[in-house]
Amino acid sequence: EIVLTQSPATLSLSPGERATLSCRASQSxxxxxxxxxxxxxxxxxxxxxxxxNRATGIPARFSGSGSGTxxxxxxxxxxxxxxxxxxxxxxxxxxxxxxxxKVDIK
Amino acid sequence: xxxxxxxxxxxxxxxxxxxxxxxxxGGSITNYYWSWIRQTPGKxxxxxxxxxxxxxxxxxxxLKSRVTISRDMSKxxxxxNLRSVSAADTAVYYCARSGFWTINWFDPWGQGIPVTVSx
Numbered sequence: 001e002i003v004l005t006q007s008p009a010t011l012s013l014s015p016g017e018r019a020t021l022s023c024r025a026s027q028s029x030x031x032x033x034x035x036x037x038x039x040x041x042x043x044x045x046x047x048x049x050x051x052x053n054r055a056t057g058i059p060a061r062f063s064g065s066g067s068g069t070x071x072x073x074x075x076x077x078x079x080x081x082x083x084x085x086x087x088x089x090x091x092x093x094x095x096x097x098x099x100x101x102k103v104d105i106k
Numbered sequence: 107x108x109x110x111x112x113x114x115x116x117x118x119x120x121x122x123x124x125x126x127x128x129x130x131x132g133g134s135i136t137n138y139y140w141s142w143i144r145q146t147p148g149k150x151x152x153x154x155x156x157x158x159x160x161x162x163x164x165x166x167x168x169l170k171s172r173v174t175i176s177r178d179m180s181k182x183x184x185x186x187n188l189r190s191v192s193a194a195d196t197a198v199y200y201c202a203r204s205g206f207w208t209i210n211w212f213d214p215w216g217q218g219i220p221v222t223v224s225x
Contacts, residue, residue, distance in 0.1 A: 001167075034211045043200055043215035044151070055213060087151060091209065094166070095141075097151035 002026055004088050004098035012106040019075040021101045023088035028068045032092040035064055035073045038100075039084045047086075048073065078103070108133035110201050110216035118195075118223050124188040128201030128216055135159050135177060139205040140184040141212060142175060144197035152197075156204055157184060164209075191223045 003026040013019055023033065031051040036044035046055045048064035051071060061076040075082055083105050088098040114126035128140065141156040155165035157175045165173045174187045184201060198220045202212035 036212070043202075043218050044212070045215070046211055046213035049211045049213075089151075089212070091211070095153040095156075095209075097153070099150050 002029060002090055002093050002096055004090060004096060006086075006088060006098040006101045008101060009099075010102045010104060012104055013078055014106045015078050015080055017078050019073075019078055019082070019103055021073040021075075021086055021103070023066075023071040023073070023098050025069045025071075025090060025092075027093075029090040029092035031067045032090055033064075033066070033071050034089045034091075035062075036087045036089065037082075037084050038087065044087060075103075108203065108214060110203065110214060112199060112201055112216045112219040114219060114221070116219070116221060118191055118221060119225055120192055120223055121190055124186070124191050124195060124199075124221060124223070126186045126199055126201075126219060126221070128184045128186075130182045130184070130203075135179065135182055135184065137206055138203055139209050140175075140177070141202050141204040142184075142186045143200045143202060143212065143215075144195075145200065145218070146197045154186065154188075154199075156209065193223050195221070196223045197221060 005024045007022045033051045035048040038044040052064045063074045065072050085100045085102045087100045109131045111129045118124045136159045142154040155175050157163045172189045177184045198218045200218045202215040
């Protein structure tokens with residue numbers, strides 16, 4: 001099973017700051033990686049597919065990069081509604097999720 | 107805009123079968139893959155399995171012996187049966203659309219339904 005590791009576990013930032021979240025795979029997943037955002041009491045929402053493609057309706061401040069085993073989700077300037085938990089997920093081999101990174105308000 | 111709604115009992119007795127239904131509105135289940143995913147504080151998000159509208163299924167290896175996913179084209183519904191449940195199966199269960207003609211990402215998701223396994 002491909003294991004995804006996310007770091008940091010928690011990221012404490014202020015609105016307007018840049019957030020950089022990391023996802024590392026235990027073996028190459030090529031570009032078959034997605035990012036989701038989850039707010040309390042809600043289902044996850046697809047943000048980024050195929051490592052770098054923003055999903056429909058996702059603001060341009062969200063961007064994804066990487067391939068192989070190392071991936072990054074960047075939020076260029078945090079808005080109040082961006083404080084949430086972010087998960088990565090791969091579909092290269094079966095379907096697995098990372099443990100998540102919580103972005104909270106500093 | 108397609109919407110998904112999970113339904114079913116919120117409490118299931120140990121050793122019994124957990125049965126949930128996902129009703130799809132605003133679009134057909136035809137030509138798409140549909141997944142069940144669960145979330146617990148301890149294990150996080152876990153893909154349970156998926157079904158293609160044709161009836162083809164695939165399941166997480168650790169759950170394969172206990173899971174059946176089916177679909178009802180006439181009702182536009184996808185169902186999950188998880189047999190011989192234990193407290194470890196307590197979770198929020200989500201259904202999600204997961205690809206057009208090929209397995210892909212989870213989008214959109216239902217709101218989720220919390221299920222507790224307890225006597």
